[in-house]
Amino acid sequence: MIKQLSWKVGGQQGEGIESTGEIFATALNHLGYYLYGYRHFSSRIKGGHTNNKIRVSTSFVRAIQDDLDILVAFDQETIDVNVHELHDKGIVLADEKFKPVLPDGVNVTLYAVPFTDIARELGTTLMKNMVAIGASSAILDLKVEVYRPVVEEIFGRKGAKVVENNMQAIEKGAAFIKEQVEHDRTIMKLQPADGTRRLFMIGNDALSLGLLAGGCRFMAAYPITPASEIMEFMIKQLPDFGGTVIQTEDEMAAATMAIGANYAGVRTITASAGPGLSLMMESIGLAGMTETPLVIVDTQRGGPSTGLPTKQEQSDLMAMIYGTHGEIPKVVMAPSTVEEAFYDGVEALNIAEEYQCPVIVLTDLQLSLGKQTVEPLSFERVDIRRGKLDLDASLPELDRGEYFKRYKLEEDGISPRVLPGTKNGIFHVTGVEHDETGKPSENATNRKKQMDKRLRKLNTLLEHFPTPVYKNIKDENPDVLFIGFISTRGAIEEAMERLEEEGLKVNHAHIRLVHPFPTDEILPLVEKAKQVIVVEHNATGQLASLIKMNVGHHKKIKSILKYDGTPFLPNEIFKETIQGVLVNGNI
Template sequence: MINQLSWKIGGQQGEGVESTDRIFSTALNRLGYYLYGYRHFSSRIKGGHTNNKIRISTKPIRAISDDLDILVAFDQESIDLNARELRDSGVIVADAKFNPTVPEGVNARLFAVPITAIAEELGTSLMKNMVASGASWALLGLPMEVFNKAVEEEFGRKGPAVVEKNIQAVASGAQFILDQAGGPLDQFKLEPADGKQKLFMIGNDAIGLGAVAAGCRFMPAYPITPASEIMEYLIKTLPKFGGTVIQTEDEIAACTMAIGANYGGVRALTASAGPGLSLMMEAIGLAGMTETPVVIVDTQRGGPSTGLPTKQEQSDILAMIHGTHGEIPKIVISPSTVEECFYDTVEAFNLAEKYQCPVIIVTDLQLSLGKQSAEQLDFNRVVIDRGQLVGDVQAREDGSLFKRYEFTEDGISPRVLPGQKNGIHHVTGVEHAEDGRPSESPVNRRKMMDKRMDKLKQVKVTNPILVDAPHEEPDLLIIGMGSTGGTIDEARQRLADENIKTNHVTVRLMHPFPAEELRPYMDKAKKVVVVENNATAQLASLIKLNLPHTAEKIHNHLKYNGNPFLPSEIYNECKGMFVWQH
């Protein structure tokens, strides 16, 4: 028996690849397995090769695998593009309709199943995805009733007749391949899962859920890959709590609406990707100048311009920190797991109101859209902190305006909601005095700039870095961000077998940068590898800027071809640095 395997399905976009993956992985989740998925899809509605890869394990996993056990192919292109990932003696389940062939040099067993023909016999070729999924499920020898339950959940809204037809399609696919293979294949027999209930979700859904838990009740947004799922989740969810989502005409409107809602006292967020964030920059500056809280999500993708809208990248970091004209306080946080996406979103709203500034949550496409197992969320950890939001304002005998931007010891001024008695004040995007009236006084300008920027000196964020440092004097410190954490840890396990001692730090607070927290781990390491999905080593540049004495020991490991890192890539890069020792 084995404790993990990888399964992939490929075909043309729009022919059921995603629904097949969804049902297959849902059934595995019901059995209690840990799952980690990756979607490779084209930037078009229909057509173009797409594939979904699921890694299945009896233990927690946070990375896609280097190799593949089972490939389900709806066309020859899926075989040609993906078959070389197969382990020796891997299996291809392919539609007999296109006369599938195994590429030269690939040692795989081919099962040509009349997938389309079986579906057409049952009434429609649309059910070919159910035939294919039934065939591959049968090879694992897992309980069919669990799979059928997942089918029922997927198609139940369409009525019992549709459910029954799809279950027949699953059974027909399963029976055909079992007859060909002589029963389930022993090489794919998985050890039993722990049976514990687990969440199975994408990072975008976790962000949406976190927003609801944080008290967010308004989301203005414009659809864009890979952020749209946040909007789609909240469209369904917010109305249940008295909230709403508005699809705006563009990202400029989305950001200014979110700022206006927060000014009015309603917690609001917007979400986009790199192109949309570029359009929001002027509005983000407005939030900084007016000290209005706002939460913005940037789901990074391949750039620049339209770039690679459906592919992995981590190249917006410096833009999020330095993109606005002029200088404002802002907080940029980078979750690295689905669970962190939830908790960090709650914290982002609290930080925005506590420090009265924009807070940007930066994810990447793999974390945003890669579906994965997650532990049950602890809603007792959700605490709402609205900062210096004052309820009662004393009348001023001289009739002066409320000092919304009052100079205080910590730089954080009292904040009121519009219409509050005795709280009237000016709000403007130009420089202003304590009551909000425009002011061009050099003395006032310097004091206001210092007041705003000094807030960053006191920012406290939960776990600005995540540390796994078992070695007092490691040979190598590996640093990453976002979705790279689990991949780095797998590479470290292999490096340990080579007697290379490694520590691992995931940077979660991008701005203000946690230099002092990172310093001791940088100082102890002989060498440092910074792993990131961009071409210009943006995370490494932040480290060098804030800890310049460490620059000479930093080695960059960059990947910017649109795909996430594989464990073997990080292992090989790091091992190559120590060849001289062997």
């Protein structure tokens, strides 16, 4: 029996590759297995190679597995592109239709299965993916009935006959494989799971749920990969809570519309990716100058320009911190797990209102679209805080010509805020420098006072932010301290386990609040480590540069970088770390 399995299905985009993986994984989720899935897909609507790699385990996992046990191939390209991932005992289940061939020197087992022909006999070739699921189940000695609840959920609205046809396709796929192998032998039998049914979701859905629970009632956005699922979630859910979504003509309109709604007192968000954030930069500055709450989700992808719109990268970091012209208070958060994405959605809305500033929730494609097991979310932890917004303000009468001091010079940098239309609460709002009532002012003394007021409002954020740095500390004086952010957490922690087996002492810090930077949290960890290795998905080491700017110790900080559009595998981090130790001899 095996404790975990790595399974991948591949073919041309538009062939149902995503649904094949979804049905396979959902059924195993129902059995209580832990899952982690990642889709490689083309930026084209139809055509181009796509695959879905799913890790199945009896224990919690947060990374893609290094190798591959089973590859389901709907075309020869899938074999050519992915077969190198299979270990020596790996299996290829390929559609007999394209006459599959293994590359020279590849020593794995190939089963040519008539996916298309079996599906055609049942009425439509569209069911070839169900035949493939059945074939996979036979390899794992899984009963085909485990798929019935999933098939009924997906196809039930189309009628009982469609459900039964799909179940027959699964059964026939399983029967074909059983005829190819010894009846008393199972090739890869999974250890039974605990039977607990857990959540199985992508990061975008968890973040959206957190934003909804945190009081978001309006979203203005323009569709873009990999952020579109947030908009799709909100379109379905917000109307049930009295909210709405508007698809704007572009990202500039989305940002300014979100600012306007927040100004009116409605918790509002927008979401995009790198190109869209570039267009929003002037608006982010407007939110900073007018001290209007604004929550923006940046789901990073490969750049620059259109770049690699469907591939993994973490290259927006510096732009999100320093992209706006001028200087404004700004918060940049970085959840590292699906669970954190949920809670950070709530917290982002709270921080935006408490500190009256833009808050950027920085994710990446792997976290946004990777589907994985999630432990139950606690709505009891949801706490809505609106800061100095007085919803029932009773303001003193104003003398003729006087205005409410919306931008009053407060010691904590946070001025009083009322809703538009509040009696005696009238004030100016403008993107130019202004006095305490919002009236435009170019007075040098006023400029300095207003700038200082805005910039000191975040002085207390680090004291109140929940877990600015996730820490996995195993040794007081480690050989290596890994630092990462967002989706690299799982791969780093698996690499740590292997390095410990090699005798290295290893710690890990994952930065959850990247701006303002948690210097006091990171500095002691860096000082105690012999070497610091920063793991990130970009070509220039942006996170490493940020750490050097804030904590120093340049000589001991090294980088492991990946920017080819694919996620880190644990073994890649392990090998590069070991090689660095052997070559540099500095541990």
